[in-house]
Amino acid sequence: EAQVTQNPRYLITVTGKKLTVTCSQNMNHEYMSWYRQDPGLGLRQIYYSMNVEVTDKGDVPEGYKVSRKEKRNFPLILESPSPNQTSLYFCASSYRGAEAFFGQGTRLTVV
Amino acid sequence: GQQVMQIPQYQHVQEGEDFTTYCNSSTTLSNIQWYKQRPGGHPVFLIQLVKSGEVKKQKRLTFQFGEAKKNSSLHITATQTTDVGTYFCASGYALNFGKGTSLLVTP
Numbered sequence: 001e002a003q004v005t006q007n008p009r010y011l012i013t014v015t016g017k018k019l020t021v022t023c024s025q026n027m028n029h030e031y032m033s034w035y036r037q038d039p040g041l042g043l044r045q046i047y048y049s050m051n052v053e054v055t056d057k058g059d060v061p062e063g064y065k066v067s068r069k070e071k072r073n074f075p076l077i078l079e080s081p082s083p084n085q086t087s088l089y090f091c092a093s094s095y096r097g098a099e100a101f102f103g104q105g106t107r108l109t110v111v
Numbered sequence: 112g113q114q115v116m117q118i119p120q121y122q123h124v125q126e127g128e129d130f131t132t133y134c135n136s137s138t139t140l141s142n143i144q145w146y147k148q149r150p151g152g153h154p155v156f157l158i159q160l161v162k163s164g165e166v167k168k169q170k171r172l173t174f175q176f177g178e179a180k181k182n183s184s185l186h187i188t189a190t191q192t193t194d195v196g197t198y199f200c201a202s203g204y205a206l207n208f209g210k211g212t213s214l215l216v217t218p
Contacts, residue, residue: 033206040120042210043154043199050204058205090153097204099144102153 002027006091006103013081013110021076021106023091029101031094032074033058034066036087037105043090049074081110115140115202117209125217130187132212134200142202143176143183148211149196157185190216 004025013019025032033048035058045058049068063085065077074093078085086109094100116135124130134143142161146154158167160176160183167174173186187194197211 031204035208040210042117043201043208045205045207048205056205059207092154092206094206097142097206099156099159100146100154100201100206102155105153 002101004091004093004101004103006089006106008106009104010107011109013108015082015110016080019078019081019108021078021089021091021108023074023076023103024072025074025093025101026072027093027095027101028071029093029095030071031097032068033092033100034064034074034076035090035092036060036085037090038087046076046089081108083110086110114138114207115143115200115209117200117212119212120210121213121215123215123217124190126192127189130190130194130214132185132198132200132214134183134185134202134209136181136202139180140183140202141180141204144201144206145174145183145185146199146201146208147196148199152196154199187214190214192216192218 007022030051034046035043044060047066049055089106091103092100144159145157148154164178165176171188175184197213199208199211201208
């Protein structure tokens with residue numbers, strides 16, 4: 001089954017404690033991206049990657065890091081999370097900007 | 112990236128009424144995609160439009176891409192409670208999303 005898998009689905013953490021949200025896709029898609037969703041602000045792009053070892057900043061990259069060492073994986077790293085990073089996060093993948101497939105989402109709370 | 116603005120932000124209709132959401136850009140768009148996100152769910156792809164003036168239909172949903180490729184619309188005829196959710200437009204290779212239109216349908 002074609003899918004994008006994010007883990008964890010829910011996470012509560014404390015300010016400053018490094019965390020990683022994993023994202024994996026099994027469709028051999030070149031393109032992957034991370035979004036955060038906040039009420040009234042829609043889906044804002046954090047980072048995207050057009051292929052292995054190629055990443056670029058989206059609209060709200062501050063406080064986040066990503067890596068693309070393998071085609072299937074695109075982890076999102078928060079080195080020092082802060083409460084303003086409390087949000088719903090989505091990973092997505094697509095083939096060259098065509099239909100995007102989204103993960104189930106990760107609801108992150110930073111206290 | 113290709114920035115898109117969406118209106119309205121919210122729409123509340125009675126079941127059976129029509130609904131339209133609009134997506135606008137100040138620049139020419141290479142393509143436009145539409146997604147639907149049910150409450151508590153993740154965005155799901157509905158359709159992609161590429162050609163100037165293109166119109167596509169999916170049952171009660173009609174999608175249009177403007178002649179100048181700077182705007183698009185999604186029209187739902189005779190809404191049903193199953194249409195509840197947030198509808199997003201997105202554009203560009205990097206898929207920049209609009210803020211979405213949240214549709215509430217009252218039985």
